[in-house]
Amino acid sequence: MRRFWSWLKINVFWVFDLCCPSEKSDLNSKDTDVESTMSAGGKKSTTATPNAASLVHKVIMVGSGGVGKSALTLQFMYDEFVEEYEPTKADSYRKKVVLDGEECSIDILDTAGQEDYSAIRDNYYRSGEGFICVFSITDADSFDATNEFREQILRVKNNDTSVPIVLVGNKGDLADSRVISLAQAQARAEQWNAHYVETSAKTHNNVDRVFYDLMREIKRRKVGFVPSNSTNPERGEKKKKGLKKACTII
Amino acid sequence: MTLRIDSSTFDVPFEWYIYHLPPGISTTQSDFSNLAELLQSCADLSRIRLPKKFQDYEQKAITYPERKYIGAPKSVLECLDVTDYLVLKDREAAIRPSEIRGGPIDALIVFATQASGSLLYQEAFLSTYRTFTSSHDLLQKLTHRYVYMALSSEPASQKAARLTFSVIVRVVDELCTVEINKELVAIVTNFVYRLIRDGNFQLARLLRTRLIERIESSAVVRQPTVYMDRLKKGETLLDFRSATIAQQLTLLDQRLFQAIEPAELLWWAEAQDEKRCPNLVAFTEQFNKMSYWVRTVVLTPKEHKERERYMNKFVKIMKQLRRLGNFNAYLAILSALDSGPVRRLEWGKMATEQLKEHAVIMDSSGSFKIYRTALVETAPPCIPYVGLVLQDLTFVHVGNVNYLHAEAVKGRTDLLNFGKRWQQFAILDSIRKLKRWNYSFTRDDRIIAAFKCFTSLTEDETWELSEMIKPRQRRNP
Ligand SMILES: Nc1nc2c(ncn2[C@@H]2O[C@H](COP(=O)(O)OP(=O)(O)O)[C@@H](O)[C@H]2O)c(=O)[nH]1
């Protein structure tokens, strides 16, 4: 028994040695710029002119399971070979990019793993400023599902059909097993008034283009227009006013 | 930071391990309070020390060794010390567990039984081995090792046998329901017979008891049946205090949360196979059920006043849940009150403002930084939002290779990336830690009856109801 206690003591000390209590400070010190944009709660009035560097574009990946959402996300985030990917870190889904000469960040949400938590899905969608709607060109069901995903998005966004969405046909490298033709996919994108891009997360083909196309569109909506009830996406407080106006028109 | 430790101090106190533990309780419960740093130290592969020895690629079929076998070429499973087979962090200090960066599977198994290993490594191994081998295969290899080591009367060998036995007990103790099948039980019972044949009655009895206990306690937890007649006539949710309602919701959640086996989380992240994760699926279902139930209760009353009463009630319950640290139910209710069909209706200023204040916790920016901070700052007991745990584990899985890149390790392709397992372990360990706490409320069936088994409308039905209350406006006429 005494042996056990000495063993325990040593282990406890040693564990302490390993685990110095730096977690909290670590959490707080990183990404302070992120914090400030977040605590601003999307109110752009706090920064008089929208500062492009502090702009964070929130993008959400949607699509059936297995089409390559996570692969595309990781490919875009880390185009180089990564040794260790740690998803719990604050910057693990965020990337600084230069978009048309201006610096900004993209924050990507891929809810991989939490798909079955369907009750919270709409709350995520609502926070999205742009959507990447992915199917696999080798899987017809996944193509069919894209309509449903778009409908869910539109419902949450109050049928604002101008919400930026890019339709993505992934697994372009598997041309031999293609079941969805380019024309088919393009027709759907046209119907949605959206871009269609064919990608391969495997060969990295067009991966960046998808994200940059979408960011451009988001940015145009965010800073390109003076917010008005017709073009502004419904966000936060403005929603009710917009609705009332629309009401009087009808 | 460089504490030099004599390897003998790591000796797991075998006698205590085996005889002083209440049966059925998993053995070591050391607290690794901060794994963040540990993870950091795994991050760079640039400074690793390659193995001194490499294992033969071919695996021999596993059989119990014979006495004459001693002296024949050894397999890794039969080595006293496998450190030379492992990929370590290149550092001068004594072996610290986080320095295990990878290695062949068998060497990683043996290292978990070694006195020169460590409790932390052992925990990480036991929490994550299912990502690279099955409990079935692991038990086969461990029993082989035990039998081999027990053959020799040398002290070092005897000690290795004892340590191996203690790991076998751990594995059996923590078997998952879905793993307990005929083949696996056969491995353990054959081993028990072997122990009896060798005259090791005490160990045989112990292992047999543990196995039986594990089998008996392995039923899937289901939500208890509730009898509506416990509720007085006309009594509704509104007749109970928000704090007590929150407590009862928490008790229900806790039961399901406690039932989740860490392995289910790992399996889910890999394959989303519902059959292997029954308790996790039940917990997730409860989250959705609760959320749709709240929408239903709020939207169903015909009178606006009545709907508003329920809305305000749930805001209060939600705040209580937050206070209790039940993030699961808190987010379930928040996601309901902030859902499309509910939030589009007009509510009082108080409710609207409070909702807005709380809803930031669902913000996914910075990898759910706001939620993570809130969770870290909450004193246990608490119930986390498991959805994010699943997302983390999923990304650890898809974002990290299973085997170390060949170019980093002299072209070898059989060296498992244990850095990935350290990450998985850190996530699972945070859950394991939370599972050790319990809320001490007493169950009140009358309040639980008021939940009406969380019967609810479907998502589409709640939208219809919402649009009946307030017709949808066309945006682009
Ligand atoms: N050939 C090919 N395979 C891909 C591609 N993108 C993803 N995959 C594979 O498809 C499977 C599912 O990918 P994943 O990203 O997990 O899909 P998710 O469920 O939509 O996130 C994985 O095995 C990927 O390796 C691609 O562009 N080409």
Ligand SMILES: [Mg+2]
């Ligand atoms: Mg995925």
